[in-house]
Amino acid sequence: MAAAASQYCTFWVDGLFFGVAVSEVQEVLRYQELTAVPSGPEAVHGLINLRGQIVTALDLRCRLGLPPRPEDALPMNVIIRSRGEVVSLLVDDIGDVITVENRTGGALALEPAPANVPSIVQDVIVGVLPLPESILLVLDADRAADVAAAPEPTGGTA
Amino acid sequence: MDDDAEIIAEFLVESHENLDQLDRDLVELEKQPGSRDLLSSIFRTIHTIKGTSGFLAFNRLEQLTHVGENLLSRLRDGEMAMTPPVTEALLSMVDTVRALLGAVEATGSDAAGDADVDGVVAALRAVLDGEAEPVVEPVAEPVAESTAMVESVGPAADAPGVEAVQPTAETPIAETPTEEPAAETAADDETARRGVVESSVRVDVDLLDSLVQLVGELVLTRNQVLQRTEDQDDIELVRAVQRLDLVASELQEGIMKTRMQPIGQVWSKMPRVVRDLAVQLGREVDLRMEGHETELDRSLLEALKGPLTHLVRNALDHGIERPEARTAAGKPAQGRLQLRAFHESGQVVIEISDDGAGIDPDKIAAAAVQRGVITRDQAARMETREIVNLIFRPGFSTAAEVTNVSGRGVGMDVVRTNIERIGGTVDMHSQVGQGTTCRVRIPLTLAIIPALVVGENGETYAIPQANLVELVRLEGEELDRSVEHLAGAPVLRLRGHLLPLVSLAEVLGRRRPDPDALTVVVVQNDGQRFGLCVEEVHDTQEIVVKPIGRQLKSLPTYAGATIMGDGRVALILDVPGIAHAHGVAQITEGSAESSTSESTDSTALLVLEVSNGRRAALPLREVSRLEEFDVARIERSGDAEAVQYRDGILPLVRLTSAIGLAETVRDDDQVSVVVHEAENRRVGIVIDRVLDVVDAAIVPSDVGRRAGVLGSAVIQDRVTDLVDLDAVVALTGVGA
Numbered sequence: 001m002a003a004a005a006s007q008y009c010t011f012w013v014d015g016l017f018f019g020v021a022v023s024e025v026q027e028v029l030r031y032q033e034l035t036a037v038p039s040g041p042e043a044v045h046g047l048i049n050l051r052g053q054i055v056t057a058l059d060l061r062c063r064l065g066l067p068p069r070p071e072d073a074l075p076m077n078v079i080i081r082s083r084g085e086v087v088s089l090l091v092d093d094i095g096d097v098i099t100v101e102n103r104t105g106g107a108l109a110l111e112p113a114p115a116n117v118p119s120i121v122q123d124v125i126v127g128v129l130p131l132p133e134s135i136l137l138v139l140d141a142d143r144a145a146d147v148a149a150a151p152e153p154t155g156g157t158a
Numbered sequence: 159m160d161d162d163a164e165i166i167a168e169f170l171v172e173s174h175e176n177l178d179q180l181d182r183d184l185v186e187l188e189k190q191p192g193s194r195d196l197l198s199s200i201f202r203t204i205h206t207i208k209g210t211s212g213f214l215a216f217n218r219l220e221q222l223t224h225v226g227e228n229l230l231s232r233l234r235d236g237e238m239a240m241t242p243p244v245t246e247a248l249l250s251m252v253d254t255v256r257a258l259l260g261a262v263e264a265t266g267s268d269a270a271g272d273a274d275v276d277g278v279v280a281a282l283r284a285v286l287d288g289e290a291e292p293v294v295e296p297v298a299e300p301v302a303e304s305t306a307m308v309e310s311v312g313p314a315a316d317a318p319g320v321e322a323v324q325p326t327a328e329t330p331i332a333e334t335p336t337e338e339p340a341a342e343t344a345a346d347d348e349t350a351r352r353g354v355v356e357s358s359v360r361v362d363v364d365l366l367d368s369l370v371q372l373v374g375e376l377v378l379t380r381n382q383v384l385q386r387t388e389d390q391d392d393i394e395l396v397r398a399v400q401r402l403d404l405v406a407s408e409l410q411e412g413i414m415k416t417r418m419q420p421i422g423q424v425w426s427k428m429p430r431v432v433r434d435l436a437v438q439l440g441r442e443v444d445l446r447m448e449g450h451e452t453e454l455d456r457s458l459l460e461a462l463k464g465p466l467t468h469l470v471r472n473a474l475d476h477g478i479e480r481p482e483a484r485t486a487a488g489k490p491a492q493g494r495l496q497l498r499a500f501h502e503s504g505q506v507v508i509e510i511s512d513d514g515a516g517i518d519p520d521k522i523a524a525a526a527v528q529r530g531v532i533t534r535d536q537a538a539r540m541e542t543r544e545i546v547n548l549i550f551r552p553g554f555s556t557a558a559e560v561t562n563v564s565g566r567g568v569g570m571d572v573v574r575t576n577i578e579r580i581g582g583t584v585d586m587h588s589q590v591g592q593g594t595t596c597r598v599r600i601p602l603t604l605a606i607i608p609a610l611v612v613g614e615n616g617e618t619y620a621i622p623q624a625n626l627v628e629l630v631r632l633e634g635e636e637l638d639r640s641v642e643h644l645a646g647a648p649v650l651r652l653r654g655h656l657l658p659l660v661s662l663a664e665v666l667g668r669r670r671p672d673p674d675a676l677t678v679v680v681v682q683n684d685g686q687r688f689g690l691c692v693e694e695v696h697d698t699q700e701i702v703v704k705p706i707g708r709q710l711k712s713l714p715t716y717a718g719a720t721i722m723g724d725g726r727v728a729l730i731l732d733v734p735g736i737a738h739a740h741g742v743a744q745i746t747e748g749s750a751e752s753s754t755s756e757s758t759d760s761t762a763l764l765v766l767e768v769s770n771g772r773r774a775a776l777p778l779r780e781v782s783r784l785e786e787f788d789v790a791r792i793e794r795s796g797d798a799e800a801v802q803y804r805d806g807i808l809p810l811v812r813l814t815s816a817i818g819l820a821e822t823v824r825d826d827d828q829v830s831v832v833v834h835e836a837e838n839r840r841v842g843i844v845i846d847r848v849l850d851v852v853d854a855a856i857v858p859s860d861v862g863r864r865a866g867v868l869g870s871a872v873i874q875d876r877v878t879d880l881v882d883l884d885a886v887v888a889l890t891g892v893g894a
Contacts, residue, residue, distance in 0.1 A: 035719075035727035036617060037710060038666035044709050047719055047727040052375045054719045054727055056707035085707050147709040 008136065010095035011078055014066040016121075017095070017134045024080050024141040028094055031074035032057075041147045045090055050079065057088040058147060065120040082145040089144065100129055100136070110138060162214075163266075169210050170263050171360065176203045177259075178426050180252050184245060185429040191240035200248075201230040207255065216268040218275045219258045225282045226251045232286070247278075247285045249430075254278045363456070366416055373406075373413045374702050374721070380406045381723040417457075421499045421508070422450035424463050428470060432495060435474045442481050442492040443474065449499035454506045458600055461580045462508075465573040469510045469596050470495070472570070477514030477594050487591065489513065502599075505624070511595035517588035519545040526551070539777070546586045550574040578734075581624065609701045609730065611722075612679065613694035614662050618728040620701050620720055625733035627680040627687060629695060637676055645850035650678060650689050654783045654833075658742040659689040665715055665736055683734045688742040690731075699723075703730060714739040741853065764832070765850040765873060769819040774879040775871070776832065776843075778851060783833040785842070790827070798890065801831075801842065808833070809890040810842045816886045817866040817879060834883065841887045850874065 008019030009028065034046030034057055045059040057077065061069055069075060075090035110127030121137070124144040129136040180203050187196045208223035226248065232238045254275060258268045380402055387399045425447050436443045454462075478484075478493030485491050498509040523537040526548045537545070549570050577584045582600035601607060601624055608623040630652065632640055640651045641659065648659040659678065663669065678689040701720040706729075710716060714735035722728050736742075762778040791801045792810065799810040810831065814821050831842040856871040863869045866889075868880045 033726060035729065037713075037716070037729065038617075038668065039715060040710055040713055047706070047729075049721050049725055049727050052371050052378070052704075052721065054704045054706055054721070056709050058709070083708070087707060087709075145709070 006100050009097050011091040012093045013060045013091050017136055018139050019136045020139045020141055026079040026081055029077040032077055043147045055086050055088050057090055059090045080141045082142045087145040173207050173259055177256055181430040182426055184248055185433050188245055197234040201234050219268045222275050225279050229282055229286050244285055247281050250278050369413050373410050376406050377410055378725055417455050418453040419456045419459055421452045440480055441478050443495050444492050445495050447497045452499040458580050465576045468573050473512040477512040479515050505599050508598040513593040516590040516592055516594050517546050518590050522548055546588050610698050611696040612692040614692055620728055620730045625681045627682050630678040633675040657689045659691055660740045660742055661691045681733050683737045762853045766845045767847050767849050769814045773876055774881050776881050780834050780883055781832050782835040785831045785833055786828045808842045810844050811890045812844045816889050818864055841890050
């Protein structure tokens with residue numbers, strides 16, 4: 001597959017281990033207050049004020065068709081840059097920035113997602129990296145942030 | 159390398175500004191052919207470009223400006239007079255310079271690009287030579303170092319010379335250049351001299367934008383600090399905070415001003431546009447412009463350029479007639495095109511008016527019907543003003559022939575779309591034979607707007623003040639009396655007018671229990687009003703409009719978002735979007751809008767019950783009010799019935815008998831009356847009751863056609879008589 005970035009910002013969503021190339025990540029923030037967008041796409045959890053900029057917050061659980069987060073758990077924001085805009089991905093927990101290398105120090109090749117991974121997840125990942133202790137799902141930031149293109153969930157646009 | 163790029167960038171910015179000035183100077187020069195001041199100014203500009211391009215080794219540019227400079231120096235020194243061929247040559251030089259600068263901008267060199275430098279150089283030479291004076295100097299220095307130059311000297315001698323002079327032979331431009339030499343107009347020049355703004359600095363737009371952003375942040379932080387220090391005893395701290403408050407406000411105001419630019423920036427291009435078009439179309443035009451200094455936000459200014467230019471082109475192409483036609487019509491051969499800009503109630507108004515042929519509403523209506531923009535029936539019902547404004551509909555053009563100026567049937571609708579996109583409106587008024595005035599209204603700025611902040615379900619929303627008409631609060635009994643439901647659609651009787659109501663809760667996809675009090679925000683979109691019912695009204699504020707992400711762009715409900723004093727995000731409601739999404743746009747707008755989106759002709763109809771379950775329908779747009787009168791109030795004059803109504807007499811006509819049905823015997827002490835108003839007539843139509851308001855595509859049939867009935871149609875699965883309003887009104891004897 002295409003030459004993969006070797007540094008990933010990692011996070012967990014419903015037990016799944018995701019990574020986004022560090023070059024696409026602007027910053028990581030703890031929970032921010034959200035303003036709901038009534039009648040907006042379901043995956044749009046709300047808007048946050050990021051130092052004066054209005055940023056759309058997308059709930060990755062909803063985006064990936066995963067069960068909703070327990071009420072008492074506050075999501076974290078992974079702020080990414082996508083198609084000239086800044087978008088926040090709401091995730092369960094933030095992991096480390098990891099550097100993925102093979103034994104010779106080169107970038108590890110991405111593998112295509114196993115065929116039995118749900119297609120809604122396959123749609124937003126570039127591929128997977130089987131690391132010794134876990135499998136990293138490498139997220140395609142642009143596709144993850146495209147909500148209008150995603151299958152419209154219930155209660156979508158009027 | 160970086161230094162070079164910087165110098166070139168600066169050179170480009172400077173040159174582009176200079177060229178704009180040059181365009182204006184050249185057109186002005188045609189009017190004051192001898193003006194030494196103008197000539198000197200032009201000369202200086204070209205000289206500067208020549209100097210810098212030589213320094214930066216842009217040889218073609220240098221070569222071109224060099225020849226131009228020679229011509230200009232002779233004009234300035236009075237050795238040659240301004241003639242149309244000279245102007246033509248100079249203007250084409252300016253165009254070529256612009257093209258070369260464009261190439262420099264794109265590629266970093268003036269060698270690329272397909273500008274016909276040689277041809278223009280030749281034309282300039284021809285003009286120089288054409289004046290028959292012994293020309294020695296122009297074939298001068300730079301020849302040696304530039305190879306391109308060598309080729310260009312050849313053609314200069316023969317053909318292009320003729321070519322350059324030719325087009326001007328038929329140029330009917332307004333002023334015949336008088337031959338008087340430079341000296342005389344000195345006094346005029348004094349006033350016409352451009353004000354050199356040396357006290358200004360050029361600032362990068364990105365920098366300005368980030369300053370606006372930062373100052374917004376500062377204001378928010380200030381608000382938080384203000385809140386925290388409210389109950390502090392520390393006098394020093396309180397004072398410091400007050401100073402901070404003041405300074406931040408002033409800073410905000412100042413920064414916002416930096417984004418404002420005079421509309422003169424757009425207008426400076428107009429003289430050239432008008433001149434070129436006038437020549438091309440064989441029109442004589444006197445262009446007048448007022449209100450150069452009117453300021454508006456730069457982003458708006460940018461967006462306005464296209465639409466304004468198109469409107470000006472349109473005025474020349476379709477408005478102002480050829481000189482012969484004008485003289486024949488008893489008008490001066492020279493047409494007048496006037497551009498005015500001014501501020502009016504927080505908006506910028508731009509008027510483009512001409513004294514041309516005007517728009518013939520009959521022609522427009524005929525063309526609109528022929529092109530299927532509206533139906534014949536609709537055309538008959540439309541007012542002149544509405545008809546004139548049909549030209550803004552997609553797929554409409556009345557130009558008898560397609561010209562390359564305007565009239566391809568695209569354009570006016572694009573003009574309207576572009577103006578509406580920046581929150582503006584456009585409206586056309588025309589008098590056949592007298593001229594046309596196009597009025598464009600736009601907000602001062604999109605960046606900061608006054609807005610009404612309302613609350614719904616614990617969240618705050620902002621409604622732009624531009625859409626706001628008034629606030630109405632209804633409680634208890636008044637609520638029951640004023641709000642009615644027409645087939646489930648709530649309607650408010652507001653001072654006799656029927657106002658469709660939309661609940662914000664529903665717009666936001668929620669259900670709200672029927673409240674015992676109602677707060678209605680009366681809003682206006684494109685001249686149509688509706689009421690937005692909200693839970694709470696907070697206050698009005700200046701809000702900073704910020705864009706929302708692409709995930710939300712397609713929602714009709716929101717125009718953007720803003721950040722409130724407490725740092726929270728609030729959504730800005732899009733009133734036109736809500737109106738369209740909830741169907742209140744077309745109820746009052748009549749069938750017009752919907753007929754373009756769907757091919758069928760859908761009309762809002764008021765469905766009535768007459769005579770024991772028989773149904774009849776009236777176009778809703780003809781209904782101005784619904785009233786209830788005590789039977790006791792009905793007075794008689796001969797056979798006619800009337801009531802005293804609003805300081806006048808309202809003649810009544812009973813719909814049942816008017817459409818040939820048996821009168822219903824009723825013993826109610828109230829009658830329901832549909833008040834119809836048009837021009838000077840006002841008539842009350844007595845009905846049994848209102849059943850419904852439907853927005854239906856009706857297929858009229860002749861079944862049941864008789865006096866007072868146009869025919870019938872199936873509405874809501876029931877055969878319904880379509881009332882012939884004119885015939886019914888005629889029964890009252892009021893001029894139909």
